[in-house]
Amino acid sequence: MNIPAKAIVSNSEMIKNYKSCREKAENLGKVFVLKNNQPDAVLFSITEYQRLSILIEYMESLEEKDISKVIDFLPKEGVRKMYSMSNLKNDLEE
Known part of the structure; x- marks a missing residue:
């Protein structure tokens, strides 16, 4: 998976600037959070979460x-x- 640099934020940036990270996730669909330069978490927009939930529910069926x-x-x-x-x-x- 290729992750665009603009979709990456540090853990400390997430803590200090949650609102701007949330807005970035809304614009990009998801934001990847790094802790000590390692992938730690993904923040999804609600739209992206709903899209993935539909796919998961379909796969489960x-x-x-x-x-x-x-x-x-x-x-x-x-x-x-x-x-x-x-x-x-x-x-x-x-």
Whole structure:
């Protein structure tokens, strides 16, 4: 996943300037928070959260064979966590 530099904030910036970080998340969809130069958290806009919630609910409603079809359509480029069917199903149930 490529993260645009403008979508990254430090943990201390988040603490000091939450309102501006929230506004940035609203404009960009999400903001990645770094702590000690390592990924620590993601702040989603409510719009992005709702969009992802719909996708998660849809995935949870699928049968295993249909989940396989969805996985086949996922991009093959870049670094992605690889899932077995049981891992994907477990992750979706959490």
